């Protein structure tokens with residue numbers, strides 16, 4: 001046993017040391033990559049037009065590929081649809097990946113592998129242990145580091161010829177145009193509705209195509225918005241424009257209809273598959289595939305549960321679209337959190353629905369429960385409203401489970417009311433962060449007699465507060 005502990009400590013120290021050295025190396029190499037050595041410098045036309053010079057592999061531009069590039073990218077240069085000219089375009093491309101998470105990690109990896117010359121990464125978040133099962137550019141040693149920096153280091157390890165620009169910011173209407181205007185193409189690898197509308201409107205204003213991916217639970221989706229044939233010489237009809245996000249979804253869904261990986265879960269390979277396909281569409285788009293071969297006007301839907309891919313035809317561009325029509329209503333960026341009535345940062349959601357007398361802190365609840373044990377008083381009724389899998393994962397001892405979703409059924413809600421009425425002690429509602437518990441407590445307060453209301457409370461800050469203030473062994477997820 002002693003030897004195991006000793007080895008684990010030694011390994012942890014070595015990891016820390018390795019991490020520090022990698023950081024140092026990354027910082028040193030960063031400058032070399034931004035300014036390549038003279039013999040490695042090669043320039044391609046910036047302000048790239050997709051599909052210039054017809055995708056043929058004997059175009060003049062291709063002859064300028066340096067030897068290392070030919071060797072390194074030979075396996076894809078061999079593809080007739082890509083060729084030397086396609087590789088030259090990839091090397092000159094500037095692609096922005098918004099979100100360095102489950103979709104962004106695989107997407108950025110393949111873009112880097114393929115030699116996309118300049119990759120921008122946007123994320124404001126830091127790496128936490130719940131990310132690592134799917135966000136494979138981040139490792140255990142990166143916990144607490146900014147995701148864009150951790151991902152930039154990993155990309156640099158894959159391909160040191162690629163310039164990576166980390167944008168450690170939360171994209172907003174104040175900075176989106178400035179950031180996006182430096183790129184030819186944007187990959188939406190974000191996880192929330194306000195950012196989707198923000199990216200769409202910014203990309204429409206800047207005439208930049210947007211490759212949009214999403215993944216939740218066992219399902220994923222992928223399509224390209226705001227595609228313009230005028231930028232692609234391989235297109236027969238240069239006037240063709242694909243739909244934008246607003247052409248299909250003019251108004252945002254109600255916030256309660258939107259799920260999230262942190263609340264609903266996600267199986268790692270699902271965003272892995274979608275992010276990888278986003279990179280594939282990006283490569284095809286940069287190389288100059290015409291829209292008929294791209295996911296333009298079509299949406300790919302992946303169902304991991306029964307292992308099926310489906311393609312759904314989308315409505316064409318809406319001539320009256322508020323964003324991309326000839327006479328758009330949206331001529332500048334908006335406040336997207338207000339427009340969508342939801343936050344771009346899920347962690348910030350902090351509802352204050354209940355009156356102070358109907359709330360209880362974790363420390364107060366803990367001492368109440370202790371009093372219960374010491375006296376013969378009827379035990380506090382703890383109603384945990386999280387989903388069943390969450391309840392099985394961890395719970396406060398003695399709690400009973402009434403998942404919030406099941407309470408939509410009248411029968412289930414009546415059962416809960418019955419349990420509350422037949423209990424003579426305090427009732428406390430519990431959830432993960434203290435939002436859902438308030439929603440259920442509020443419904444109960446409206447349904448029971450007024451004189452009963454005094455004994456209804458919710459645990460302020462939920463199980464996160466419990467883990468912080470009462471039981472440090474309680475898992476935070």
Ligand SMILES: [Zn+2]
Pocket residue numbers: 243244245246247248317318321322323324325
């Ligand atoms: Zn539109």
